Amino acid sequence: MASVTTLTSAKADTRPSAIWHLKATPETIHWGYFSPEIKPALRIKSGDLVQAEAITHHAGDAPELMFDEGVERIFREVDPASRAPGVHIMTGPIYIEDAEPGDMIEVRYLQMTPRNNYGSNLAANWGHLYEEFGRKERVTIYELDPSANTAHALYAYDFPGEYLVPGTITNCPVCDRHPALPGITIPARPHLGTAGVAPAVDAPVSTIPPGLHGGNIDNWRIGAGSTMFYKCQVKGGLFSIGDPHVSQGDGEISGTAIEASLDCLFQIILRKDFSFPSPLLETPENWIVHGFGEDLDQAMKNCSMDMLHLLHEQQGLSKEDAYSLMSVAADFGVTQVVDGTLGVHARIERRIFPGKGTVIDPT
Amino acid sequence: MASVTTLTSAKADTRPSAIWHLKATPETIHWGYFSPEIKPALRIKSGDLVQAEAITHHAGDAPELMFDEGVERIFREVDPASRAPGVHIMTGPIYIEDAEPGDMIEVRYLQMTPRNNYGSNLAANWGHLYEEFGRKERVTIYELDPSANTAHALYAYDFPGEYLVPGTITNCPVCDRHPALPGITIPARPHLGTAGVAPAVDAPVSTIPPGLHGGNIDNWRIGAGSTMFYKCQVKGGLFSIGDPHVSQGDGEISGTAIEASLDCLFQIILRKDFSFPSPLLETPENWIVHGFGEDLDQAMKNCSMDMLHLLHEQQGLSKEDAYSLMSVAADFGVTQVVDGTLGVHARIERRIFPGKGTVIDPT
Numbered sequence: 001m002a003s004v005t006t007l008t009s010a011k012a013d014t015r016p017s018a019i020w021h022l023k024a025t026p027e028t029i030h031w032g033y034f035s036p037e038i039k040p041a042l043r044i045k046s047g048d049l050v051q052a053e054a055i056t057h058h059a060g061d062a063p064e065l066m067f068d069e070g071v072e073r074i075f076r077e078v079d080p081a082s083r084a085p086g087v088h089i090m091t092g093p094i095y096i097e098d099a100e101p102g103d104m105i106e107v108r109y110l111q112m113t114p115r116n117n118y119g120s121n122l123a124a125n126w127g128h129l130y131e132e133f134g135r136k137e138r139v140t141i142y143e144l145d146p147s148a149n150t151a152h153a154l155y156a157y158d159f160p161g162e163y164l165v166p167g168t169i170t171n172c173p174v175c176d177r178h179p180a181l182p183g184i185t186i187p188a189r190p191h192l193g194t195a196g197v198a199p200a201v202d203a204p205v206s207t208i209p210p211g212l213h214g215g216n217i218d219n220w221r222i223g224a225g226s227t228m229f230y231k232c233q234v235k236g237g238l239f240s241i242g243d244p245h246v247s248q249g250d251g252e253i254s255g256t257a258i259e260a261s262l263d264c265l266f267q268i269i270l271r272k273d274f275s276f277p278s279p280l281l282e283t284p285e286n287w288i289v290h291g292f293g294e295d296l297d298q299a300m301k302n303c304s305m306d307m308l309h310l311l312h313e314q315q316g317l318s319k320e321d322a323y324s325l326m327s328v329a330a331d332f333g334v335t336q337v338v339d340g341t342l343g344v345h346a347r348i349e350r351r352i353f354p355g356k357g358t359v360i361d362p363t
Numbered sequence: 364m365a366s367v368t369t370l371t372s373a374k375a376d377t378r379p380s381a382i383w384h385l386k387a388t389p390e391t392i393h394w395g396y397f398s399p400e401i402k403p404a405l406r407i408k409s410g411d412l413v414q415a416e417a418i419t420h421h422a423g424d425a426p427e428l429m430f431d432e433g434v435e436r437i438f439r440e441v442d443p444a445s446r447a448p449g450v451h452i453m454t455g456p457i458y459i460e461d462a463e464p465g466d467m468i469e470v471r472y473l474q475m476t477p478r479n480n481y482g483s484n485l486a487a488n489w490g491h492l493y494e495e496f497g498r499k500e501r502v503t504i505y506e507l508d509p510s511a512n513t514a515h516a517l518y519a520y521d522f523p524g525e526y527l528v529p530g531t532i533t534n535c536p537v538c539d540r541h542p543a544l545p546g547i548t549i550p551a552r553p554h555l556g557t558a559g560v561a562p563a564v565d566a567p568v569s570t571i572p573p574g575l576h577g578g579n580i581d582n583w584r585i586g587a588g589s590t591m592f593y594k595c596q597v598k599g600g601l602f603s604i605g606d607p608h609v610s611q612g613d614g615e616i617s618g619t620a621i622e623a624s625l626d627c628l629f630q631i632i633l634r635k636d637f638s639f640p641s642p643l644l645e646t647p648e649n650w651i652v653h654g655f656g657e658d659l660d661q662a663m664k665n666c667s668m669d670m671l672h673l674l675h676e677q678q679g680l681s682k683e684d685a686y687s688l689m690s691v692a693a694d695f696g697v698t699q700v701v702d703g704t705l706g707v708h709a710r711i712e713r714r715i716f717p718g719k720g721t722v723i724d725p726t
Contacts (some may be wrong), residue, residue: 061427081657121687128667129686140687151691156683183717186692234526247691251709253667254690296659300700304491304616321544323492324484324503327617328514328610334695334707337663344615344697354546 007282008227009269019067024091026077032086033204034235046270050278054244055089059258060169061120062141080165086207087166088194092240099237105272108227112190113264117144119246120258127255128337139170140180142258147215149188153180191223193243200233209341214279218249218336221283229280252336277308286347299344307346370645371590372632379412379700382475382513383411387416387454389440393447396567399597403458409633417607418452421622424483425504443528450529451557455603464608467634471590474628475553480507481607482623490618491700503543505621512551514555516543554586556606563596572704573655581699584646592643615699641669649710662707670709
């Protein structure tokens with residue numbers, strides 16, 4: 001197999017023939033679960049573009065800033081009892097024609113634009129330092145500056161209660177609002193915390209733990225300019241997006257990112273020519289594999305095995321060569337420690353491989 | 364406390380008054396251990412420059428390439444039985460005048476130059492995937508191209524035995540030598556795998572596990588242009604360097620990096636004006652804290668607490684603000700999983716803080 005420095009499709013296969021607009025409404029979202037039983041919100045062909053709305057389930061942390069008519073309708077009309085067993089508002093699913101179980105879909109994320117200029121970070125009861133902070137939950141509201149691609153904190157308040165019901169209106173005008181993080185400017189990293197295909201399961205599964213279907217991976221590199229590869233588990237793939245973030249650090253240790261609604265433009269290409277066992281990311285600089293586990297050590301081991309697979313199966317290295325290369329050139333990071341199933345990712349630079357520019361463009 | 368974007372000393376305190384040359388010889392190295400009982404190889408004043416040799420204990424993987432007279436003398440004259448309980452050849456210790464327990468030393472790494480153009484990566488019995496590779500050990504020899512700051516593999520061979528004695532001559536001319544990693548070019552990241560002060564202990568301690576004294580941290584960012592802060596545990600600090608690498612990925616999963624001898628130029632500045640509980644790194648872009656633990660989850664928790672400490676104690680943020688900032692802007696990575704005590708580090712960008720340029724230069 002020839003080694004190449006891109007896994008994405010050649011140009012000839014990928015000229016978009018249609019663009020679809022998918023608004024997020026009570027009829028086109030599913031809140032808290034993935035399931036193969038959900039009626040598709042959209043049907044597309046391979047190569048089509050989709051402009052879709054991703055709505056944060058944390059808009060209730062500052063409704064006067066983060067709600068608009070469309071968001072408010074979702075929060076009002078979707079029964080809180082039905083927002084289960086997970087928490088995220090997922091737009092979709094999108095049915096991709098001819099996609100069969102075992103096929104891959106290549107999702108090229110092209111644009112992610114804030115729906116409004118506000119986001120929320122919750123230091124949550126599932127955060128990494130919840131006990132150390134005396135079991136206190138706290139909301140910090142951030143304002144975005146899209147022209148500078150940065151964010152800064154507007155104010156913070158302690159949430160008097162426990163965040164248990166997805167979409168809780170934590171907004172508390174009677175709480176003391178404190179100034180927060182004076183003078184600090186945070187680089188924006190708009191991305192989707194959760195996106196993926198429907199798992200082949202009988203009952204709805206939670207959107208919280210990430211897995212082989214994708215889901216709540218929470219890697220901030222899943223943003224515009226990057227391409228994800230997900231393995232279809234059911235006919236049509238049934239791809240959904242949600243949990244939009246405008247910034248997050250590797251680890252996501254307070255339990256959330258800067259959660260903020262995003263308008264997303266992406267292209268979906270059906271791939272029957274290669275396979276990968278876990279969600280795979282190609283950024284302009286890196287390939288990134290994702291390992292999951294009940295603890296970081298198990299996630300690390302799974303991630304190692306998937307990087308070995310990438311280098312051996314996709315790049316044609318011997319396993320022994322791949323192991324040496326991983327030790328001297330692959331960077332393992334903590335994706336998140338707050339989603340029940342923990343995540344470790346590994347990056348390897350694409351430029352180190354031979355074959356750069358060898359992808360033949362038949363146009 | 365005024366928030367500043369550098370922790371390093373102001374210029375007035377740091378003009379070097381002397382430069383010392385510290386060759387690595389059987390008389391100036393200690394192999395496998397840290398101890399407060401070792402006679403100093405050098406005594407310096409705060410602000411002095413040191414040009415010191417760091418020798419890899421893996422030179423025996425390709426003696427015809429990685430040995431010279433100085434290296435050969437160390438391997439020949441230092442009794443293998445005395446290379447214990449750890450593995451690294453440590454140059455030093457360096458006694459810093461007036462350093463007392465609790466003081467910090469600021470070590471500015473200025474240059475790291477390969478001693479020769481060869482290095483070794485061992486897939487070792489302590490590697491992360493040793494069982495998955497059928498308990499096989501394998502050596503890959505790399506050649507460096509200093510002008511391009513890259514490395515490429517020269518050849519690889521299986522090591523017929525088990526690497527147990529530090530400084531083993533694994534070099535095996537009768538073994539099959541295979542070509543390795545054809546066409547792959549690896550960015551060089553010259554750095555010290557191990558460096559630190561003497562722990563306050565009664566018996567020599569192994570160089571293998573990293574700890575609050577520094578030691579075998581194995582963060583590839585501890586290279587030229589970066590500054591480490593170590594807390595002195597004994598009078599004089601007794602700083603040593605070793606375990607030089609020319610490249611490593613976060614994780615170091617095969618058990619080793621590209622291990623290669625380096626000539627290191629650094630400046631040591633005694634700091635009595637601030638304190639930090641664990642080894643702290645300032646790079647041109649980031650502050651990086653290091654957490655350690657018996658597993659990655661424990662290392663992650665310790666690292667989180669140290670980042671909280673940095674943001675609260677050094678930057679003056681409230682703990683609540685710091686926690687939110689960490690979740691949205693600090694990146695946690697796996698430093699290494701192969702040194703018994705595992706490591707997680709966290710990076711935060713210096714540019715996000717206010718006060719850039721406010722450090723007053725009285726000159």
